[in-house]
Amino acid sequence: MRRSALISLALVPALLAPIAPAAVAAPAQVVVADAWVKASSFSDHTGGMTGVFMKITNKTKRAITLLTGTSSIAGMVETHQVVDGVMSKTARGIKLMPGKTVTLEPGGLHVMLMGLKKPILAGTKVDLTLKFAGANPLVIKPMLAKTAAAGEETYDPGMSH
Amino acid sequence: MVTRRQILLGGLATAGAAGGVLAANGAAAAQAYREGFAAAELKSQTKVAKQKSSFNGSHQAGIEQRAQAHANFIGLEIGSKITKDDMLRWMVLLTDDITRLCNGEPVLADPEPDLMIGAANLTVTVGFGPALFKKLGLESKVPEGFAELPGFKIDQLRDEFTGGDVLIQLGADDLLILSHATRALLRDSEPFGTVRWQQAGFTNAVGSNPEGKTQRNLMGQVDGTDNPEFGSKNFANQVWITGGPAWAIGGTQLALRRIQMNLPTWDMLGRNDKEEVIGRHLDTGAPLGQKNEFDPINFDAKKENGLQVIPPFAHIRRAAAKRPGEQFFRRPFNYQVVGAKPGELDSGLLWTAYAADLTKQYLPVQQRLADFDLLNKWTTPIGSAVFAIARGFEPGQVLAEELFS
Numbered sequence: 001m002r003r004s005a006l007i008s009l010a011l012v013p014a015l016l017a018p019i020a021p022a023a024v025a026a027p028a029q030v031v032v033a034d035a036w037v038k039a040s041s042f043s044d045h046t047g048g049m050t051g052v053f054m055k056i057t058n059k060t061k062r063a064i065t066l067l068t069g070t071s072s073i074a075g076m077v078e079t080h081q082v083v084d085g086v087m088s089k090t091a092r093g094i095k096l097m098p099g100k101t102v103t104l105e106p107g108g109l110h111v112m113l114m115g116l117k118k119p120i121l122a123g124t125k126v127d128l129t130l131k132f133a134g135a136n137p138l139v140i141k142p143m144l145a146k147t148a149a150a151g152e153e154t155y156d157p158g159m160s161h
Numbered sequence: 162m163v164t165r166r167q168i169l170l171g172g173l174a175t176a177g178a179a180g181g182v183l184a185a186n187g188a189a190a191a192q193a194y195r196e197g198f199a200a201a202e203l204k205s206q207t208k209v210a211k212q213k214s215s216f217n218g219s220h221q222a223g224i225e226q227r228a229q230a231h232a233n234f235i236g237l238e239i240g241s242k243i244t245k246d247d248m249l250r251w252m253v254l255l256t257d258d259i260t261r262l263c264n265g266e267p268v269l270a271d272p273e274p275d276l277m278i279g280a281a282n283l284t285v286t287v288g289f290g291p292a293l294f295k296k297l298g299l300e301s302k303v304p305e306g307f308a309e310l311p312g313f314k315i316d317q318l319r320d321e322f323t324g325g326d327v328l329i330q331l332g333a334d335d336l337l338i339l340s341h342a343t344r345a346l347l348r349d350s351e352p353f354g355t356v357r358w359q360q361a362g363f364t365n366a367v368g369s370n371p372e373g374k375t376q377r378n379l380m381g382q383v384d385g386t387d388n389p390e391f392g393s394k395n396f397a398n399q400v401w402i403t404g405g406p407a408w409a410i411g412g413t414q415l416a417l418r419r420i421q422m423n424l425p426t427w428d429m430l431g432r433n434d435k436e437e438v439i440g441r442h443l444d445t446g447a448p449l450g451q452k453n454e455f456d457p458i459n460f461d462a463k464k465e466n467g468l469q470v471i472p473p474f475a476h477i478r479r480a481a482a483k484r485p486g487e488q489f490f491r492r493p494f495n496y497q498v499v500g501a502k503p504g505e506l507d508s509g510l511l512w513t514a515y516a517a518d519l520t521k522q523y524l525p526v527q528q529r530l531a532d533f534d535l536l537n538k539w540t541t542p543i544g545s546a547v548f549a550i551a552r553g554f555e556p557g558q559v560l561a562e563e564l565f566s
Contacts, residue, residue, distance in 0.1 A: 034269055036269040036270050038270075039352070053270070106270075121247075121250060121352070122250060122251075122254060122349070122352040122353075123247075123249075123250025123251055123252075123253045123254045123352075124250060125253070144253065144254065144257055144269060146254065146269055146270045146349060147348070147349070147351060147352055148270040148272070
């Protein structure tokens with residue numbers, strides 16, 4: 001259902017273009033699916049942090065880099081990686097190759113919400129706008145926070161909790 | 162012998178081949194034929210998994226529809242610190258999960274998404290027990306006629322099958338899909354409550370019993386003959402709540418009773434005795450003295466010796482409505498597990514009554530059966546729970562939102 005909605009959204013500009021060019025939005029440059037936020041003991045308090053996971057697709061013919069983002073619930077949004085079970089900030093964002101989908105998942109690449117202004121608990125809805133180099137900012141649908149056991153990682157000792 | 166399925170598959174394959182013949186030569190046609198046949202075969206082999214039940218609308222799914230091959234009834238108890246706000250977050254999670262699962266898709270953050278190969282008619286139904294309303298101070302939102310059942314003298318209830326704050330009822334035509342969906346929902350329920358009991362039930366597999374045919378229970382009896390017809394006014398009148406708190410309008414009330422059957426002693430009865438106990442012929446399900454399952458019951462008919470055709474103790478006589486409105490919808494599943502004693506099977510029924518008002522529609526019937534029903538000799542209620550089932554939800558709505566906001 002979600003996929004067909006995405007597809008039909010993508011088709012709309014093409015269908016309407018010859019008739020009403022003024023009303024046409026730019027075609028989606030980046031598409032996000034199945035986004036969710038992890039609810040855990042790291043996120044259940046003010047000042048806490050947590051990861052955001054999703055499938056993110058570059059719909060353009062050029063490379064795009066996911067750099068950062070903004071969320072009303074977080075003081076800071078970063079892109080992170082997990083290497084050998086240890087999480088750290090990525091040096092240069094997350095690269096999205098033309099036409100490819102990157103899966104942000106526990107134990108791998110993800111977006112980090114830090115300096116939480118409110119607790120994120122299971123079932124909390126979280127807003128997020130992604131910011132890129134090479135594409136317009138993308139407001140994604142409010143994401144659901146879920147507890148998940150997968151990809152438990154240790155945190156880089158240099159990182160403040 | 163050519164089966165109907167082979168004919169269907171052959172037809173589809175030929176249709177595929179026809180395109181090929183127009184397009185190219187004989188080899189291409191043969192290739193197209195093979196591909197068409199393989200595609201049709203694959204479709205046929207996965208057709209149970211691909212079935213979806215509608216789950217949006219004014220009523221929750223899993224009630225006004227054929228009992229699936231498998232069911233799990235799960236009773237949960239909420240944590241001591243859980244608030245209405247927490248309940249609402251739980252419902253948000255369940256709503257998202259139900260939407261994805263009933264579409265045959267894995268839930269968000271599914272650790273084993275490859276298991277979700279389809280919906281197999283999965284339905285999820287959520288309800289709330291009387292204790293929940295007390296714990297959260299929601300007494301003003303209890304639907305009319307919804308309350309704990311009184312104890313009946315036939316009851317030998319066990320804690321591990323009784324009570325519960327929240328019900329999650331799942332049904333599906335594939336046990337692996339059902340198991341995966343059950344885990345997903347319980348994983349997301351963990352922050353809010355603990356499982357008090359889980360009761361698994363089954364009916365015939367899809368393809369074993371004609372659609373619409375009344376199921377049999379493990380005593381061999383047809384079970385559910387008097388049910389109102391799906392989609393009928395009668396069904397709506399018996400089942401769906403039409404007034405009171407908004408969250409329950411379009412919902413219903415469920416009495417779930419775990420009825421243990423003493424099959425070893427039941428098996429000892431002769432066929433005639435079994436038919437007199439229930440008041441129906443075993444083969445056709447017809448009321449005694451009649452030919453067909455749905456023939457009207459003649460409670461006054463007498464035999465030549467003056468005895469009633471349907472004995473005074475017969476189950477259908479005791480269960481029949483004595484006053485208008487003493488009717489409800491049953492959607493039972495069988496159960497069979499290892500018994501308490503070595504070498505013993507524990508068999509029975511996850512018996513369900515769905516009614517707009519349990520007190521008015523179900524309680525008088527249950528009281529009559531508890532007082533006097535020969536069937537009680539072979540059946541024992543060992544679990545009991547009641548739940549008020551929330552109304553259905555439309556896309557974008559949250560299940561039971563009006564109850565917890």
